[in-house]
Amino acid sequence: MAELLALRGVNTRIGQYHILHGVDFGVEPNSLTMLLGRNGAGKTTCLRTIMGLWRASAGSIQFDGADIARTLTPELARLGIAYVPENMGIFAGLTVSENLVLAARHGPLDAKRLDWIFALFPALKKFWHSFAGNLSGGQKQMLAIARAIVEPRRLLLVDEPSKGLAPAIVQAMIDAFQELKRETTLLVVEQNFHFARALGDAVVVMDSGRIVHRGRMAELAADEALQQRLLGLALDTHQ
């Protein structure tokens, strides 16, 4: 199957630091690809490079066949790529409704889609007029994801959606992502292997800015030795 997103030999430098070293991987359409790795492996840099927030110094990034390595961030969003950063990037001084209105670039909020979002994240309906800064960590994560899907997107880039969330909220998030998988293509950075195993179709593992493994998530989930070799202590910590 043709890949919706393909990175070929991507290098990223931030100031004097060389973070990504020839990153190669692809994301198949209508699938959820998990990007795993230890802290500092380059996962967040990878997502930010795809989103144009940092520039690739070499290599190509293809989205639906077109090279987007030099495309500006707003244009990437207009192509249908949505991004949920690790810090969630919600606008704390805006209400929940204002956060979503801002994300709906093509006009007013669609009532049907809003109902769908409320079904995924009921807390957002309850706190519709509350300032986003007053929400709990889990609710902020729900808002960040809701904002990314308030209109149909072709690719969702999500950075550590389970980070800092209580186990009950993580399960709710897994359920929500199962639903999202039916609608769009996702590339998700994650450190929680339980979360990754429950959702991932494909998996890419990074270490020190390089891809060290690509394959099916089911295969990695079934091979504890491989998990230990690729992810090491991170598994013990986050499982």
Add this chain to the structure above:
Amino acid sequence: MSLRSDWLPLALLAAIAIAALPLMPSAPTWITLTIAGLAMGMMIFIMASGLTLVFGLMDVMNFAHGAFISVGAYAGASVLLTMKSATRASSLASNLAAIVPAVLAAMALAGALGWFFERVVVRPVYGDHLKQILVTTGGLIVCEELIHVVWGPDLIALPRPATLTGSVLFGDAAVERYRMLAVFVGLGVFAAMWLVLNRTKIGLLIRAGVENTEMVEALGYRIRRIFVAVFITGSALAGLGGIMWAMYQESLTAAMGMQVMVVIFIVIIIGGLGSVGGCFVGALLVGLLANYIGYVAPKLALGSNILLMVLILLWRPRGLYPAGK
């Protein structure tokens, strides 16, 4: 935080006004000083509001903002001085026939200068505060010298239009007409800014951009265009404030912008960098205190703004209404 969710700074404003009452010899004196303080605060707010938005949204330390104030004042004064017969007439309509074009000229020239500065001076130094301070201060000095070249180095007297001179009596309290106008204009500007920021999508974008520029871009908006629009609007407001300040002082010099910048910086720091609501409350606090202390203890008046800033920052280190970033 916003005016909607945090009323303590507004309560402080009321508390200062009430606390000043027993210190005054009479209620009419208190009314006169309060209106004078509010008028001064409103004019400072008009001049400062653009700068706080530019800092909040674009992270730009624009010391050249003072030049926009001076240039606006000179542009407006030029119109008023060439329409002396209209400004001297005792009819409000005749006065307005001079004031409206003067205000438009002040805003247009200051806005155009702001556009030029954003493109030529500020754009190459985005993200570098030290260079911003250096080049915008340099720009301020160049503008001042250009004002000397165009309008001459001497102080220019600017009599107020006839219907804006004198006072209105409320009981025993005399309130200058011009100060009342300044209060109304200031309230109008604040209301317009509040409506734009809170009731329009462009306002949502500006408020979101003040908090997280990168995320606004990730949602598909070209923040650069918003930057330019805000810079021009902020400069135009500085021009409006400049001509109002010149009419308030009934004179203007090329250095007036630089002189008022000290108070403007105090106001935007007190208010919380990037916060229009904070700038509004901060400007009113500065205006009221300057008038009350100037009357009760004139020797302390010079230091009152600094003292206010220190106390506010001890209470709220990021200002009254910290905004994003």
